Each structure stands twice: as structure tokens, then as C-alpha cells.
Amino acid sequence: MIYRIDVMPAAGVTDRRGAALLKDITDLNLTGPTSARVIEVYWFKGEIDRPAIEKLAREALTDPVTEIFRVNEPTELTTSFRSVLVAHNPGVTDPIEETILKAAADLGIALEAARTGRLYILGGRFNDETLKVITHQRLLNPIVQHAVTPDSIVFGENPKYHFKLREIDLPSGDVGLCDLGKIFCLSPDEIRAVAKYYDNLGRKPIDVELETLAQSWSEHCVHKTFKAKFEFEGQTIDNLLKSTIARATKLLDKPWCLSVFVDNSGVIDFDGENAVCFKVETHNHPSAVEPYGGAATGLGGVIRDVLGTGLSARPIFNTDVFCFGEPDMKYSDLPPGALHPKRVFKGVRAGVADYGNRIGVPTINGGILFDPRYTGNPLVYCGTAGIMPAWAAKPGEQSPGDLIVLMGGRTGRDGIHGVTFSSEALSDKSTEQSFSSVQIGNPIVEKRMTEAVLQAREEKLFVRITDVGGGGLSSAVGEMGENTGARVFLDRVPLKYSGLSYSEIWISESQERMVLAVPPENLKRLLEICRGEGVEATAIGEFTGDKKLTLYYKDHLVCDLSMEFLHGGRPQLKLKASYKTSGNPEPTFPCPSRLDDDLLKLLGRWNTCSKEWVIRQYDHEVQGASVLKPLVGAKSDGPGDASIVRPVLGSKRGVIVGCGINPAYSDIDAYKMASSAIDEAIRNVIAAGGSLDQLALLDNFCWGSATEEQSLGALIKAAQACADLSLAYGTPFISGKDSLNNQFRVGEKIVSIPHTLLISAFGIMPDAEKAVTMDLKKAGDIIYVVGETKTELGGSAYFASKGFIGNNAPGVDTATSKSLYDRLAAAIEKGLVRSCHDLSEGGFGVALAEMAFAGGLGARVNLSRMPQDGSLHRDDYLLFSESNSRFIVEISPDHQRDFEMIMGSTRLNIIGEVTGAENLMIEGLGGGIVIDQSIETSKEAWQRPLKW
Template sequence: MYRVEVCLKKHLTDARGEGLTRDIQDLGIGKVSSIRVVDIYWLDGDLEPGDLDLVCRELLADPIIQDYWCGEALELGRGVHAVRVTYNAGVTDPVEQSIVKAVADLGIISLRAVKTGKCYVIEGALDAQSLETITRRVLVNPTVEHVVEDEITTLLDKPGYQLELRHVELLETDEGSLCRLAQEFGFSGDELTAITSYFRGENRNPTDVELETLAQTWSEHCCHKTFKGRIKLAHSEIDNLLESTIVKATRELDRAWCLSVFEDNAGVIDFDGSWAVCFKVETHNHPSAIEPYGGAATGIGGVVRDILGTGLAAKPILNTDVFCFAPPDLPYDRLPPGVLHPRSVLKGVRAGVADYGNRLGIPTANGSIRFDERYLANPLVFCGSVGIMPKQCALRGHHKSGELVVLVGGRTGRDGIHGVTFASGKLTQRSTELSYSAVQIGDPIVEKKMIDALIRARDERLFSRITDCGGGGLSSAVGEMAADTGVRVHLDKVPLKYSGLSYDEIWISEAQERMVLAVPQECFDRLLKLFACEDVEATVIGEFTDSQALELFYQGTLVCNLDMRFLHRGRPQLQLEAFWEPVVRPGEINEMPSDLGEMLLSILGSWNVCSKEWVIRQYDYEVQGTSVLKPLVGKENDGPSDAAIIKPLQDSKAGLIVANGINQRYGDIDPYWMAASAIDEALRQVVAVGGSLERVALLDNFCWGDVSEPQSLGALVRACEACRDMSLAYGTPFISGKDSLNNEVQIGGKSVSVPHTLLVSSLAVMEDVAGTVSMDFKRVGDLVYLLGRTYRELGGSEYFATLGLMAGCVPVVRPPESKKLMATLSRAMASGIVTACHDLSEGGLGVAVAEMAIAGRVGATIRLDRVPLGEGVDRDDLVLFSESNGRFLVTIALASRDKFERAMGEASFALIGRVTTLGRLIIHGLQGKKVVDRSIEELRTVWQEPLRW
């Protein structure tokens, strides 16, 4: 056993160490003067003396920038502390595999195992308690890591496993045991009764793995039982909420370009007649709450596998990420026990998404971040991905009896066991202790290799069906694939990361980077060869049958034999109750502030509105070379784009627009208008960048509180009704969606719910990317027009939030007016006369005009008395900060004035100002007086400051 430590040479900047030093200073422990990060490698094997030297010199240490030493302890001077940290047993460390491979490249075969770690050498006068605080808050996440106290002497602890088939007593047991059983597996009373009667019919008790399979398959996460349940309202009843609202609208719209909706891992639409595109957004909230880095990374990994597992495999071409956090400036003394600080959560989630997404080579080109204190212990992490495939691969495949069940990609370990039941339940203070096995660290390179191999195999038609191993692991993947046929799986054939896994652990493990294929016997040899060439494992673990049974074997012993019909159709429908009534808000609003310029600065500097450049830049949004409209635009590439546009095919002019709408605050007043506003925003952004409503597909992602509360479920019903109504009104179908319910946290005996949050994502096809319009002011002298009417709608607005006010009317959506305006604007833009366009959302007109000026590094002068107004908008602040939907700010060249005004026809619009050379934003109020006069540089600084870490 050898321990090798590698460290940057003293004269070089240790950027990792400096980052940690800053994190510690953020904690208010200012006594740390520096940190150096030392990489530790434990090597187990009988290496020749020359070999160890070779490994260190040629592999572990970079001769130009690093020093290394073997075995000896670090010399620590006074005031220098060393903390050694390594991953917990069972957590996958991708670097270990790489080292084994690279050591073999050096011609050394006697290395048996590797483990990595980090040693943090901290300089500064610290007492034991501060050192402990630093370790706990910055250096170690106990969910996946621990401090190494003693020297590690072996890595080769290989536990064996002897089959011991376990049955669970179900048929002859008392009420109390049944209750405990229900709780353990997450079954409702009705469900357990159905299960008991099934096994009574079989005249035997279930095995543990049979109950596990039922628990996974019947979990909220896998079968969305709330959405499919029977909901009793005051005067009516809903049988299957999803079918009767969102899906119903899609069926009514019946667009020919919708190729596969609500049935596969992602929704699929026609791109250009030859190619199809698919889109899916997933949530990964609970894992991200306790291990932000791993949770978010595996969120990306999971949604990318959804894309790979759609139709006969699509190639991922764009990622989008939306996060909801508590404000990062929360004082530490207000942090409840067991909860990670929002700053750490934000940094970890961002790093996880970037490290995983960047390594997959998929551009992260769109996203959003929302802040609200109620996300403190339960952040929301939405990970989305778009894929492309030949149109003939757009539909889910069919396999025949006798085809092979082939598991490809990474190996199976104890990762993520019970992830699904964890995701479906509530988080508790003890979540961080209990759920260690539910959180995983991904290996993006394994997934990248798998993508490369699968796309090649698809093009050779080597498999007839594919699905991802996501929540529920093999249990869900194989169980669903074989739902209409039957399957026989030999669990001992599954390749393992380490020995000692029991048959049920293998079956439900959520180890990352795995997919399941149905492969015709005659294609397998070719598939195996292709996968070997891409360095990806592919293993036959069973065969599909026509028995209608799920049969699992371990070393020849039958450990599970369930009727597929019972597994997939035997679950009793959930019975729920719902009602909704508005939470009455006081009608009174504030006095008009004396200085609107100051107010504009406050809003620009708020967490929700401020620039997210720091986050965006850490994503590779250029990879694949498809970008047309980047997330950052304008003169200095720092303006916030309304949407992303990519050109996915090199030989086609057609583009894809991706945008999103989200605003949880509106939901506090009325979830119906929250949902409607999110849809309007997601569509507005498509139009703002040069798209049209012709071919726009939508996705819904609901993150809700405890839906066993009737009021909470009532809110969900209202949001779904809005989705149905708006989808029909705009002619934009939903094609897929996802829900994460029960986002509630127990803190100190009190239940805290996230605000009901709906993310609406839009995917639009654009005929020719030449029509792209960015949001930055382009030329001095351009005319500034405001399109759409401004109403007295400030309920849930950023302005009122800045004032701490919960009052006023929530922005509503007026589809006939809004849809017509969007169509008119699209036509005007297609004629090429619009030089810039930005949609109005958080912060209203004030924020939109400021952002356009900042992005263009030019000034603007506008007049509020020209703005088309609705009833009662009688104050400058209301005009400036109302968040009415359906509005755009556009610029055109002076010469295009007549043409533009003719094109706009009857729509509500007005010329409100001009782009100027002054470098100042000047706003004249309703009375003609100057109410804002600020330099663009000042606006920019305030807007960029908060998230420039």
C-alpha cells in the first residue's frame, strides 16, 4: 500500500485553494491566510520500486507544475493544519477508473486498486472549533465524504454475498405489522390491501424484492399517481387530472407535427420533415438539497439519458437548467440545523451541472435562477435537455419475445438505493444522515462514451427498443419495457462495481450511466464489437418472453415472479380531495417612492433580476458549434438573452428556440395566473428572439408542496386548468412534463413547504435562423416602441417584493389580445425591420429598458406618458414596474418607422423613446417630469454586482 501526495509547486497560484479561502472568508472565519490543495492517491498493489517512481513521475504529477512525495508525512509548521478527506465507501470516484487505465498504459499490471483523496493544508491561527466549522461547512460533505483520521492500510476489502432468499410475512400478520410494512415500503392502505389480495390468490408470501418492485413501480416518482388519481372537488370530480386538462388540450389541438406526446421518456416533434427533436425537463430536488454537487450532476445525467432513451435514441444537443434557491445572503444564524447554506447549495449545484454538462459536450445555453426564502431547505433543480434524431427513429420501438435484455454503460453499485421512494417523500432534518445511499456521484465520461456508442448502434439499427435506467433502476427500466410481454432476468449477470451486493440491491440500485436495450439475437455480436470499440460495457442480463410475468433469478433461484398485469395495472387509483379559495390580500399598496431611479437600482440589484453572468460563463454554451443566439449577448457579451437559438444541422437553415417561464410569487395570489403567466412568458421569449407561435411545444414541471392537503391539491388543479386553457388559446400543445410533489421539509417540528412552482419550458422550430433578433440596443437614434398594454398588475411583482409588499392584482393573461400581438410582431420581425427586442417580465418596463441599454452600452430616453395603459395606472412607479403579460420592447431604425407602424396595425403599441449617445437612461414621468436619470455604467454595476463571486 502506497500513499502518494501531489501538490502544485510553491510559486504557482493554487486557484482551488484560493477559492476555498474565499468560501471560508464568506463564513466569517477570517483567520485563514491560505489553503493549498494536495491530491492524495492510495495505491494498492505490489509495485516494483521503479514502477512506483514511474507512476508518480509520468502520471500522477505534472513535472512542470507539481511536486510529489510518497509516504512521508507533511511537515506542518506552527499555525498550519492538514485535513485529509476522501469519499465514503461505496461512493463512486471516477478518477479511480482512469488511474487504473492509465497505469496499464505505462505497462504496469500489478496495481490492484486505487483510492483518491484531498489534503487541505490550511494556514492561519485557528482554534479546534473554527477548524471543525471550516471542515464541516466547506471541506467535507458527510453525505459522500469523511475525514481520514488513520492511515489506510488496505483497499481490498471484498465482502462476499451468499444468496439468502427473504420472504415477507403478509398473509398471516397483524394490523400493526401491516402498518409498519406500508410505511417501510411507502404503500398506502389501499395499495397494501391490493397487494395482500394478489398474494393470497398466489397462495404465498411475497419475497422482499417483489415488494420492492411494487414499491418502485407504484411510487409517485414513477407513476404520478396524484395526477392520475380521482380528485373530489366541491361540486365536481376529476378522474385523472393530467388526462383531463393538459393532455386533453394536446389531443384537441391534434397538431400533425407532434410525433410522440406523453408516452415516451420525452415529447417528440417534427423538426424539418427528415429529423425529429425531443425535449424533456426533470427535477432533481431532494438529492440536490443534501448533496448539491452530486445531486445536480446526476440530474443532468438523468435527463440526458431520458433523451437517449426516447424513440430509438436521440442525440442530446442542448441543456437548460432552472434553479430555485433561498437568497445567498442569508445570515448563518438563521440556518436551521441539518440544512446547507443557500450559497453552498448554489455553488454546489452550479458546479455539478457545469462539471457534468460540460464533460458531456452538450451546450448549456438556457436557464434561469429564482430566489425565495421558502426554497431554503428544499431548493428546486430543474434539468432539461433537447435531442435530435432521424424522424424514422422518433417513435418508441417494439421488441419481440426472445430478444435479449442488454444492459450497457456503467457498472452497478449501491448508489442511489431507494432514491425513488426518497424523492417521493418529504425531507426531514435527518435526511442528511439517513439518505447517504440515495445520493450518487456521477461519471460523465462513462455517459459520454455511452452516448457515442448508442448513436452509432442506432444508426446501424442494432437494437429494437431502448430505455434509461433512472429512478427505480433496473426495476423500473426492465419492468416498464416488458410490461406488455414478460421478461426473465438473471441478476447475477449484472456487472458490479464491487462484490457483496444482494439480489434486491442489484435490482433497485440507481447507479448512474446505464441504459437497457432490447437486442435481436442476430445483432448482439455486432453490438458488442461496436461497444467494445467505444470502450463501453454491454452485457446480456436476460431475455424478453411472452409469459406476462416478471421473472428474476439469482444463480438459478427464482427470487421474483410477478404478474405484469398486476404490476402495471393492479394499483388502486388514489382518492384525493381538493379545494381552492383565494388567500385574501389587503388591497392597500405603497406610497409612491420619491426617487424612482433609486428604486430601479434596488430592483436591478435584487437576486431575481441581477445578472447571472457568473453562472452562465461557467457552462460551455458553445460546444457542438451550433449556437446562433447565445445566453449572453450585446456589445460586451453580457446582456441577458430572452432565449437560446441553435442551428442543430450543419446543412439546414432551420433553428430551435428554447425558453422558459417561471414565477412562483404569482402563485401566492393565484396559481391559475401563475401558470398562465409562465406560459405567456415562455411564448413571449420565443417571439422576442425572432420566432413565431407556428410550431411551439411546451413542457410542464410542477414542484408542489404536500398534495395530501386539499388546498395545495386545489392549487395544482387550478394550475393544470390554466395550462389547458392557455395551451388551447395559443395553439401550443404540451408534449411532456414532470411533477415533483411533496416538497416539504420538517424543521424543528414545523412543516415548511416550497411555494407552488411551475416551470414552463418552450421549444420552437424556426424556419431560418437569419431572422434572429437579440435584445441589446444596437444603434444610436433607433426608435423605442412598447408593444402591449400595461395594466395595474403588480401583485407578486419584483417591485412589491423589494418593498416587502404582498398586495395588488396578479398579472393575468389575455390570450386573444396577446396572441394577435405576438403574431403581428413575428411578421414584422420576419421582414427584418426590428433591430432589437426584449420581453417585459420581472421588474417590468424599467428593468427591460435598463437591460437593453446595458447590453448595448448606449443610453436611452423614454416617456411614460406615451405608454398604452389600462384602467387605474395613474402613477409613474406603476407604469414602470407593472408586470403585465404580453408586452415587448422593440427598436427599429428611424427610416423603418412607417413600415413598422403599418405592420403593427391595430395592436396596442406606442413610440416611447429613442436610443441615445448620452450613456444615460432618462425616463420622463406621466407629468412629463424627469423621474429617472442614471448613467448606464451605474445601472450596469449595480446589476452585475450581486452574483459576481
């Protein structure tokens, strides 16, 4: 028996989703639709009667106050209405279906299957073409969804798989061999190495063996560009990562760094008894073609990185940074095959928020940037931190005979070839070609799995753990078994549906899965814990002592690879790189006599404006450990610099996190761009009350071409900057990730993203109660500028607002800035600082306005008192320079002497005072007023762009 239930708002209740849909249609610049309704649709299959199905609808699917339901009564439409019923494609995971089946079972209702859909009803006068645009731009994504027609089969049968071993013929000629390499995403040198390996074995490769090599050798998994041998500026760089970033960490040799660059995340000491870890990942390509699912699984994946670090950590907070095309981009300018930036923005935001909120991990820090070059290739950075007992900070080593246990979600076709898809450039055909490459997430499964893993850790039931991420089981088991060997029986892997081949099972990147090495005597207890949490766990094989990867499917040997070749047989890339800084036209425009409009324009720029619309949709209170949240101030709507959590609730000790990113500087100088990102991340931490004493860094490189010489030269310069500043500040890198080939191809035209480096700073605060926020606190307080202002407006928001880039990007003088940071941290620790805010995008003008309207207080300052190097003779340049290593600091007059004594020889000056006038008054170099603006007007300009 099949039933259909429609759930809709009750009479008199506003259809909020319908109203939001109508607004989105308006944003598409479409006319015609005048009304919109959204109805949830459910189909059920099973030997059940109508009373049972009504009980399910009443108790599990509807809110009795605001909703009503109908059983087997599809909504009838008049001729003035059009409708589209959207459902998931066959084989695509729908997390709601699993939840419904469990809810039905809890109610004593035995369902055989469930499906979900959403019915959109539009009223008004519009043609078929308009409906088609609405459908494909707003109602569905063809990668995971389809429009239901009368001919659609709701409960179709999954095809059966009939085993057939697929051996691959290796062409004798080099051209044919290279063509085969393209099919399996292997470079010419790689496929030649593969051919030599099999020639020595005297047999043909099996398809799953080539798939395993392709996944394990992909850019995404092995980061082969960073490990390449570069010829650059007359020198040879053998392994860029080891030569720069990892080398700096090794030279610093901090005893509180417990595990770096060897696990799923970096681990540092927290309090001697506990350790904390942090990882930031990217999920760019999947988010470009399926924003909601791509972003959600990006966050789900990095949460599993933390869960799979050492012997498992409990997630304590999330971070995210997004880079999009501009939301007001004209649809006529949209490249073919690309989704509109606003749709990507909304989908990514919803995916990350839904996953984090549902799994119960607070999202506490991040940022959002916009640039037209991210259209078609958005960047989605997701980070997670965790805490674990100190004894669990490092993984153990499995022994031959230990079982390979697969835990969590079932395996399907979603995510197949995900890492090879993520390693290539995008094009106008990517949406059509990536139907199986985007994973579908289920945060409830991951939450249950997390609880099961942590219980098993406490009982020490496993000796090693890793997540099943990029490359699926091929990477997870392949990496774990490198030093021992592994034997896997693929027909034991639990599947979402029948019909998967042995190769698909092995390389699927279906989400919410972990692999554990479990001594046989512990399996029974582990399975008991999993049953108690409603988590599926299956022993799918064992670790061996033969250093081979052998796979079986129903007693058929389908893979027999040497671990030595799998992990050491990839030929090292040999690349040429060159670099020169950009030469841009130097800006030539007079300094305006008044700068009120310029300040308001900067406050309202996409990159500078309030991101409150996004932040409010995250839960940053869950777990009850948040000390400093993303929004601060009198009305909790000011932009905080860094965030702090207290993961051990009985302790004052905290974890502080901040980030730095400004790709605009890469249009001038990649070294300065990277230096500025590091300095900004550290400034954010210092401004909130942190210090350099136990501060670690994470790098996330998102680059364009991985072959073009200038692009590679920029990558080298940025990596060198990371090493130099790491050593100068004593801040080791503990983890990182790169994502290359972030390009979008339309025909012969290639649009590359700006070279983008995200730096995350992650440290320990001995006393989180000494945190400082950025909002002005009290009229009569003194306002200092700490740090020197220079003529460094290249890549600045101010130059961009005038249509220029410039050439003098901000640099970093680490010799003076380290002392500044140490002294300012000491002043904050002693309680001398009332508020502190770092100066970054938009410079002093934007930072001061933010402090004023966040605190609901005014300020009067004089630009002639600005500490500077003597090169600035224009009010606008003083106001909007983006020189690094600078802060605005609010001090009580009672603390002036003590503050200046601690700051010593640091460049600083009293520039003005806090007032109760609720306006911003700024005097220029000549003594005249250059800005007289109410803080209410400033705040409105800042909040207006993203008041969606």
C-alpha cells in the same frame, strides 16, 4: 505495494483552490484561518515499482508547468497549521479512479486499485470547533465523503454476499399491514392491494417483489397524484393530467407532434428527415443533501432520457433552472439539518457544469431564482434536447426471445431507494437517512455509452431502448416488459464491488446505464461496438411471452410478479381539493418623486441580477451549433431572452428554446402563476425571433404537500391554466414532470416551497439567421412598447422590494396576445426589428436598463406615452408593473411605417428613442425626470450581487 502521491502547485504558482477555500471560509463568517492550501492525494495498489509510479504521476496526474508531486512523502505540518484529508466513503463511486486506471493501462502500468482524496491545510489560530464547522460546511459531505484518520483503511475488502431468500410475513391485522407498508413506502390502500394479491396466490411475498412494487408505484415513477380522482368544487376530476394538459394536446392534434407523453421525452418534427426531442427533469431531494452529485446526476439522467427516446437521439443542448434559498442567509437562521443556500448553490452549479462540459453538450438556457422557502428544499431542473432521424422517432416493440442488454456503468449501492426518497418530504434527518439514495455520476462513461448507442442505432441493432433511472432495473426492465414479460438473471449484472444482495442489484439507481432490447443475432455486433468505445455491455436476460416479471439469482427464483398487477394493480388515489386565492394586505405607500434608487435596488435583487458568474462556467459553444447564446450584446454580457441552436450544420433551420417561471405569483393565484409562466416562455421565444407556428411546451410542476386540500386545489388550478393557454396559443404540451412533497420538516414545523411551475418553450425556426437579440443597437432608433400595461403588481419584484406581496397578479388576455405574437413574429421575420426584449420581472424599468447597458447605448423615454388601460396614475407602477404579453422593441425610423402596418390594431406606442449619451433618462407622467442614471451605474448594480 501501496503508494501515495501528493500533487500541489509548484513554487511561485498561486494556489487558486486554496484562495477560493479561504474566501468560502470568510463567507461562513468564521475568523481565525489566514491561509489555505489544497493538495490532491492519490493512493495506488499493485505490483509496481517506483519508476512506474513516478511515470504515472508525471504523465497523467500533474501539469509539469504549474504542479509538482511527491511520492510517499506526506506533507509535514508545523503546529501553526491544521489539516483535513478527505476521501470518498467505501463503496461510493469516484469517477476519477476509473479514469486513472485507464490512464495507467494506456501507459502500460498494471494497477490493482486506485483511490483519491484531497488534503486541506489551514493556517492561523482557531480552535477545534471552528475546524469542525469548516469541515462539515465546506470540506466534505458525509453522504459521500469522510475525513481520513490514521486508523482509516484505504484499500478495504468489500464484504461478500451470501444468498438467503427473504420472504416477508404479511400481518393479519390492518394496523400491522399498514406498518409494513410504511417500511416499503406503500400507502395503506396499496399494501392492502398487495396483501390481497398474495392471498390469491397463496404464498408470501419476497422482499424484492415488494421493493419492485414500491419503486414502480412511487410518486416519482408513476405520478399517482396527477392520475388521482379529485373531488373539487363540486365536480369529479378523474386523472388530472389526462383531463387538462394531455387533453389540450390531443384536441390540438398537431401533425408535427410525433410522440408525446408516451416516451422518455416529447418528439416533434424538425425538417421531415429529422426529429428533435426535449425533456426537463427535476433532481430536488438529492441536490438538497448532496448538491454536487445530486445536480450532476440530474443532468446525466435527463441526457439519458434523450438517449433513450424512440430509438435514441443525439443530445444537442442542455438547459437548467435552479431555485435556492437566499445566499446571504445568516447561518444562525439555518434550519437544523439543512445545508446553507450558498453551499447548495455552488455545489449544484458545479455539478451541472462539470457534467455538461465533460460530456460535450452545450448548456444554453436557464434561470436562477431565490426565496427563503427553498432553503432545505432547493429545486434543480435539468433539461436536454436531442436530434434523431425521423425513422427513429418512435420506439419499436421487442419480441419474445429478444435479449435484455444492460449497457454502461456498473451497478453499486448508490441510488438505492432514490425514487422513494425523492417522493417523500425532506426533514432535518434526511442527510443522515439518505446515504445510499444519492447517485454518483461519471460523465465520461456516459459519453462513451452515448457514442456506442448511436452507432448501434445506425446499424439498427436494437429494437427498443430506455434509460436506467428512477427505480433502477426494476422500473427500466419492468416498464419495457409490460406487454411481453421479462426474465432477468441478477447474478449476470456487472457490479462495482461484491457484497450486493439480489434486491440491491435490482433497485440500485447507479448512473450511466441503459437497457436495450436486442435480437439475439445482433448481440455479437453490438458487443463489438461497445468494446470499441470502451463500454461494458452484458445480456442479463430475455423478454418472454408470459407477461410475468421473473428474476433469478444464481438459479434461485427471487421474483415472480404478474405484469398485469405490477402495472395495473395500484389502487387509484382519491383526493379532496379546495382552493381560494390569497388575501394579502394591499400595499400603501406614496410614489417616490425620483425612482433612481428603486431601479438600482431592483436591478440588484437576487432574482433580477446578472447570472453571468454561473453562465460563464458552462460551455455553450461545444458542438459548434449555437446561434443565440445565453449572453448577448456589445460585450456579450446582456441577458438574452431565448437561445437557438442549428443542429444540422448545413441547414439554416434552428431549434429555439425559452423558459418561464415566477413562483411569487403563486402566493396570490395559482391559475395566474401558471398562465404567466406559459406567457413568459412564449414571449421569450417571440422576442428572439421565434413564432407560434411550430412551438411546443413542457411543464415541470414542483409542489408542496400532495395531500393538503389547498395545495391540491392550487395544483388543479395551475393544470387548468396550462390546458387553457395551450389551446388558446395552439402550443401543445409534449412532455412534463412533477415533483411533489417539496417540504422541509424540522420537528413539528413544516416549510413548504412556493408552488413552482417551470414552463419550457421549444420550437422550430425556419431560418435561424433571422434571430434578434435584446441589446440596443443604434442611436436615433425608435423605442416602442408593444402590449398594454395594467395595474398588475401583485407578486412583483417592486412590491417585494417594499415588503409587500399584493393581490393583483398579472393575468393573460390570450385573445389579444396571440394576435400580438403572430404580428411581432412576422415583423421580426421581415427584418424590421433591430432589438426586442420581453417585459417580465421588474417590468419596463428593468427591461429598458438591461437593453441599454447590454448595447452600451442610452435611451430617453416618456412614461406618459406608455400603452395602458387607463388605470395607472403613478410613475412607479407604470415603470415596474409586470403585466404579461409586453415587449420593448427597437426599430429604425426607416421601418416605422412598415412595422406599424404589420402590427395593425395591436396596442403599442413610441415611448422614446435610443441615444448615444450612455445614460437612461425617463420622464414621468407629469413631465419631470424620474430617472437619470448612467448605464454604467445600472450595470454595476445589476452585476454586483453575483460577482463571486
